[in-house]
Amino acid sequence: MKGIYFKEPHNIKFKTDLSKPELKPDEVLVKVKYCGICGSDIESYETGALMLTGIILGHEFSGDVIEVGDKVKKIKIGTRVTANPNLPCGKCYWCIHDQENMCKDSYGLGLTHNGALAEYIKVKEDRLHKLPDNISYEEGAMVEPLAVATYAVQESGIKLGENAVVIGAGTIGLLTIQVLNAAGAGKIIVIEPVESKQKKALEVGADVVLNPKNWSKISKFTKKIGADHVFDCVAIPQTINNTMKIVKKGGHITFIGIHVEPFQVEGFLQLLLKNISIRGVFSYTNDTFTDTITLLEKRKINVKPLITKIIKLEEVPEMFKILSQLEHEEIKVLTKIQ
Secondary structure: EEEEEEEEEOOOEEEEOOOOOOOOOOEEEEEEEEEEEHHHHHHHHHHHHOOOEEEEEOEEEEEEEEOOOOOOOOOOOEEEEEEEEEEEEOHHHHHHHHHHOOOOOEEEEOOOOOOOOOOOOEEEEHHHHEEEOOOOOHHHHHHHHHHHHHHHHHOOOOOOOOOEEOOOOOHHHHHHHHHHHHOOOOOEEEEEOHHHHHHHHHHHOOOOOEEEEHHHHHHHHOOOOOOOEEEEOOOOOHHHHHHHHEEEEEEEEEEEEOOOOOOOOOOHHHHHOOOEEEOOOOOOOOOHHHHHHOOOOOOOOOOOOHEEEEEEEEHHHOOOOOOOOOOOOOOEEEEEOO
16 A cells, blocks of 8 residues: 655655554445645644654545455445545543543544555544535535634634734644634734735634734724734744733734744733633544534535645655745645545
């Protein structure tokens, strides 16, 4: 089997001799059609922080069911699917309280278990989601990152008409813009340094796009009050520190981007003096995953403009090098498997 093997940070390999998955009774074999490259894949490629060495990468995917285990009852051969790649224990406090993304023993496809940057992947039946007929395989591979944005907006508590600043117009930032619009947000201001991504932000629904050099102009667009909500989809020290400068007194900051290295927090006193609410969001729940498919099915979100390149499996290692550069032009790169 062909696939992308994570050996160690800065070392991934295209291999042709990987073992085809063998099913357990409650598992399904999926022939992968498309698999996306995620920002967390790149983070782990650089630092090794989120995934185990010695696994196949990839957790944003779509495909066809070609084989089912003996105990599989609901999913039939030939079904078009995507999958929630999180693998919670189902027994801990958080799982019981419908917060499986905080499971104390959570694992994940493409992180701790073999993923979908390969010809085939095995998945437990309860992690699979059927794709409606009007959702293409390419769109199906975008459900997982869209679920991240959907969950972030749901958890932020944003109300109808409230304004928002979105930092970063990569995949998650552009999806967050669209989910905010679907949720009835007011003015949406985007901070993004790359010109092509600035244009894309306007295309998908941003009202104002600013270069990071022009942070101060946010005051002008918020009647000198500041942002009701700030969504940081980048999470580098500069953006993290700037969130407290641009949010209003009593405002809300939601961190979506992942940053794993220690850094110095500047202006911490502002957190207290401005009575700022800060929250981090990680992943999503299975209910959010279902909600996300509904958003796509009802055409509330358009993911197609975000797909900037489709590559072959053997091109993935070189693409990782490109995507690890901070100001690259790509947004979402999909790998066409077969």
